[in-house]
Amino acid sequence: MAKQSIVPFGPQHPVLPEPIHLDLVLEDEKVIEAIPSIGFVHRGLESLVDKKDFNEMTYVIERTCGICSFMHGMGYCESVEKIMNVEIPDRGKYLRTMWAEMSRVHSHLLWLGLLADAFGFESLFYQCWRMREKVLDLFEMTTGGRCIFSVNKIGGVLKDVDDVMLATIKATTQDIAAELRVIRKTFMEDYTVEARLRGVGILTKEQAHNLGTAGPFARASGIKMDMRTTGYAAYGDLDFDIITSNECDSYGRCEVRINEIFQAIDLIGQCIDKMPKGDIATIVKGNPNGEAFVRMEQPRGEAVYYSKANGSKFLERMRIRTPTFANIPGLLETLKGADFADVPLLILTIDPCISCTER
Amino acid sequence: MEIKNPEHVIVQITPEELLGNVVAMKKNGLRLSQICCAYSNEKLELSYSFADDNTYDYINLRLVIDKDTEVCSITELYPYAFLYENEMKELFGVNIMMLNVDYNSKLYRLHDETPFIK
Amino acid sequence: MGNVKRSPWLLHYDGSSCNGCDIEVLACLTPVYDAERFGIINTGDPMQADIFLITGGINKANQAVVKQLYDQMPRPKVVVAVGVCACTGGVFKECYNIIGGADTTIPVDIYVPGCAARPQAIIDGIVKAIDLWQAKADKMENVQKELNKLDKLEEKEKK
Numbered sequence: 001m002a003k004q005s006i007v008p009f010g011p012q013h014p015v016l017p018e019p020i021h022l023d024l025v026l027e028d029e030k031v032i033e034a035i036p037s038i039g040f041v042h043r044g045l046e047s048l049v050d051k052k053d054f055n056e057m058t059y060v061i062e063r064t065c066g067i068c069s070f071m072h073g074m075g076y077c078e079s080v081e082k083i084m085n086v087e088i089p090d091r092g093k094y095l096r097t098m099w100a101e102m103s104r105v106h107s108h109l110l111w112l113g114l115l116a117d118a119f120g121f122e123s124l125f126y127q128c129w130r131m132r133e134k135v136l137d138l139f140e141m142t143t144g145g146r147c148i149f150s151v152n153k154i155g156g157v158l159k160d161v162d163d164v165m166l167a168t169i170k171a172t173t174q175d176i177a178a179e180l181r182v183i184r185k186t187f188m189e190d191y192t193v194e195a196r197l198r199g200v201g202i203l204t205k206e207q208a209h210n211l212g213t214a215g216p217f218a219r220a221s222g223i224k225m226d227m228r229t230t231g232y233a234a235y236g237d238l239d240f241d242i243i244t245s246n247e248c249d250s251y252g253r254c255e256v257r258i259n260e261i262f263q264a265i266d267l268i269g270q271c272i273d274k275m276p277k278g279d280i281a282t283i284v285k286g287n288p289n290g291e292a293f294v295r296m297e298q299p300r301g302e303a304v305y306y307s308k309a310n311g312s313k314f315l316e317r318m319r320i321r322t323p324t325f326a327n328i329p330g331l332l333e334t335l336k337g338a339d340f341a342d343v344p345l346l347i348l349t350i351d352p353c354i355s356c357t358e359r
Numbered sequence: 360m361e362i363k364n365p366e367h368v369i370v371q372i373t374p375e376e377l378l379g380n381v382v383a384m385k386k387n388g389l390r391l392s393q394i395c396c397a398y399s400n401e402k403l404e405l406s407y408s409f410a411d412d413n414t415y416d417y418i419n420l421r422l423v424i425d426k427d428t429e430v431c432s433i434t435e436l437y438p439y440a441f442l443y444e445n446e447m448k449e450l451f452g453v454n455i456m457m458l459n460v461d462y463n464s465k466l467y468r469l470h471d472e473t474p475f476i477k
Numbered sequence: 478m479g480n481v482k483r484s485p486w487l488l489h490y491d492g493s494s495c496n497g498c499d500i501e502v503l504a505c506l507t508p509v510y511d512a513e514r515f516g517i518i519n520t521g522d523p524m525q526a527d528i529f530l531i532t533g534g535i536n537k538a539n540q541a542v543v544k545q546l547y548d549q550m551p552r553p554k555v556v557v558a559v560g561v562c563a564c565t566g567g568v569f570k571e572c573y574n575i576i577g578g579a580d581t582t583i584p585v586d587i588y589v590p591g592c593a594a595r596p597q598a599i600i601d602g603i604v605k606a607i608d609l610w611q612a613k614a615d616k617m618e619n620v621q622k623e624l625n626k627l628d629k630l631e632e633k634e635k636k
Contacts, residue, residue: 011542013521017499018491019539039467039538041493044574047474051571063568066497066593110500129507136504147497147593209412212390212439225412231362293367293408293417295392304393304408317397326393329439355496358467467574468538474573 002027009343011040016347017114018354026340034335034343036328042358046318053313054080054288058152064320065356066147067110068298070103072320072356073152075296075305078232080154081284082292083309089279090234092156097234098169098271099142099151101264105176106135107299108257108264111351112187115254118348119196127183131176138169156281166272173265184258197251201334201346204248213330214323215301216260217350219244220252227297238270250349257351287313298323300351322356363415369406371421374430377407380420381433384409391433392417394443396451398475403453405430426476427454434459442466450475481611484516485555487603488526490546492579493569494533497593498560502530505603510596512603523549528606530599531583534562534569535576547583553613555606557587560594567592 005026011019019040025033048060062073074096081088113128136146142161143149151158161169187193203213208221218225219242226242228235243259245252288309296303301323308317327350334346372380384391392410396403405422424430432455434441441460447453449464452473464472491499505512506519513519520526523546535543547556558579561567565578579585586609589602 011539012490012523012546017489017503018496019542037466037468039469040536040542041491041533042467042469042536042538042574043493043534043569044469044474044572045569047573048569048571050477060568063495063497063592066495066500069495069497126508129504130509133504133507133509145593146595147501148495209388209390212392212437223412227415229362230364230415232364236362293419295410295417302392302410304395306395306397306406308397308399308404310399316399319395319397321393321395325442326439328442353496355491355494470537470574470576 004032007340013344016344018352020347020352020354022335022343022347024335024340024343029340031335031338031340031343034332036332038354038358040358041355045359046320049315049318054309054315055154057315057318058154059150061318061320062148062150062152064322064359065353067107067353068103068300068356069148070099070152071296071298071303073150074100074233075294075303075320076307076318077152077154078296079292079294079305079307080288080309082294083288083290083307084154084284084286086155086282086284088156088282090276091160091278092280093234094271094275095157095161095280096152097238098161098268100233101267101271102135102138102169102173104264104299105173105261105268106132106139107351108261109135111257111299111348112183112254115345115348118345119193121193124183124186131179131183134172134176138172141165141168153281155284156279158281160280166275170269170272173268177262177265180258180261187254187258194251196345197254198249200250200342201338201349202249203330203334207333208330211330211333212326213301214326215298216253216256217301217327217330220256221248222246225302227295227302230295232294232296234271237274238267240267250345253349287311288315300324300353300356301326320356320359322353322359324350324353324357327352328357365414365416367417367419369419369421371423374422374424374428377420377422378431378433378436381407381436384418385436387411389418391437391440394440394447396447396453396475398451398477401426403451405447405453407433426452429454429456431456432458449473452476481516481607482614484518485527485607485610486520486525487517487528487530488520488523488546488550489530489532490543492531492533492539492543492563493536493575494560494562495593498532498562498591501593501596502532502559502599505596505599510600512600515604515607517603517607524551526550527554527610528603529554529556530559530603531556531563531579532559534566534578535582536574537576540576540582543579543582553610553617555587555610555613556583556585557589557602557606558585559589559599559602561590561592564588564590
């Protein structure tokens with residue numbers, strides 16, 4: 001038996017934008033086991049329900065994570081709306097769906113860039129982030145914010161988007177799709193990129209199910225699961241398929257995410273075409289009483305929002321189960337048997353969002 | 360696209376019935392979606408949520424227990440539950456027995472013990 | 478930005494931020510905003526870094542990490558707190574696990590407000606940091622010169 005050594009990885013590491021610590025048990029260059037320790041970003045924001053009332057909580061929940069911020073706010077609002085039996089106007093639903101899909105485009109482009117950076121393809125990283133800036137400009141145009149734009153409220157959305165802006169959004173997202181087709185070729189067909197991704201970090205369909213993975217990570221292992229099928233917001237009216245891949249490796253994860261960007265751009269187009277006229281929000285009166293679970297498909301996978309209220313303006317409990325939390329066991333499995341040099345890449349392929357995970 | 364959105368089910372159970380119910384979930388091939396804990400009226404409320412990825416059913420097993428009631432760990436059946444159970448143990452002080460991977464309340468390395476219990 | 482004699486290197490660490498400021502910091506370093514035109518470069522190694530960009534508040538788990546990173550950096554060093562969480566604790570100030578802003582653990586020179594801080598504001602903070610870093614470097618150099626003079630005097634006296 002070769003000698004075992006333990007290499008600490010993180011919390012501060014050049015490839016990680018966020019702190020996570022792993023103790024890697026190595027045998028020569030192979031990883032035998034990875035032991036995670038988290039807590040560097042734990043703030044305890046769920047406990048703020050005692051201090052902020054249920055309307056103010058929207059803004060706190062949005063700051064769970066700066067990448068999928070809009071969807072966190074949306075998930076929280078839907079859970080409170082479900083408790084209060086509030087049906088939001090159709091235009092509000094479509095606007096939420098549109099912004100959610102724009103968030104998905106921006107999150108996946110961000111991930112593609114970080115992936116390119118992880119395997120050392122600097123110019124590809126810059127290309128992805130240049131395209132991502134276009135989405136951020138659209139956010140700024142429609143809401144005024146770039147990362148955290150706080151347009152959700154209980155009962156609908158806060159800002160309306162006029163027809164000129166909608167036309168701009170459609171045109172710009174089409175531009176992004178055209179540019180992405182060029183970049184897709186590099187990601188999917190380039191010899192060096194393929195050599196770095198294919199066969200790395202294999203997670204079979206059975207393993208993916210047995211480890212409770214979610215989102216693109218699970219879909220890349222052939223699990224056909226997408227919370228948008230439950231038809232929350234306006235997804236019930238839109239036409240889309242669940243994108244899966246049977247590659248089961250890092251290449252498959254990349255493929256799924258690239259195809260999801262195209263899908264999201266298509267959904268944005270559908271939203272804009274079908275955008276109904278009317279109010280963007282209803283007036284909500286009274287305090288919530290009851291409990292509700294809401295499931296939502298975030299860029300990283302299934303997120304669960306649980307709200308429990310007791311009739312006062314302060315909620316009793318608010319919980320978010322974020323997709324990265326569900327994907328950590330899967331990550332630990334893919335790390336087993338991997339090369340030490342592949343560890344940063346493998347951590348990236350689950351698209352970790354540590355600040356979501358630890359809240 | 361066909362919408363599949365069945366009503367979420369909440370089943371009230373006792374701590375003794377937990378393992379039996381979880382075995383049934385495992386047999387039906389359900390995925391453990393999350394475990395959530397809430398503290399209200401001096402009682403702990405544990406929700407074990409199981410998801411069916413084909414029909415999109417969502418079943419919650421609800422345990423209402425006292426602070427010192429012992430709950431059996433389900434990590435033997437669902438090994439990836441260890442993160443949720445360690446989290447509950449650390450934030451709420453839920454008394455979980457036979458945890459496979461026990462962080463001994465050092466998962467988040469907090470300032471103070473069981474911050475959600477007021 | 479006047480007399481900058483060397484190119485300072487930049488270290489970025491995410492305290493307990495929500496990622497919003499982090500991705501804005503990264504966006505600053507990509508060609509659209511291109512903070513690298515001011516001569517800085519992003520590094521992952523604290524021992525080679527001159528400017529420390531910290532985002533997010535401080536909690537118990539990362540307090541030691543932040544302190545260690547700061548101690549590992551060579552003098553002169555400048556700390557920039559990016560975002561309102563790093564400045565004061567921000568929206569999470571009342572959370573049970575947050576101690577406060579970055580200045581509860583390490584001395585902060587420049588505060589960049591915003592939630593999330595905009596790239597323009599971050600670039601402004603970086604430019605100010607470069608100036609301050611140069612001023613600190615000059616001061617250190619002068620002190621060193623004076624010390625050298627004293628050494629020489631002592632040597633003379635001995636002779």
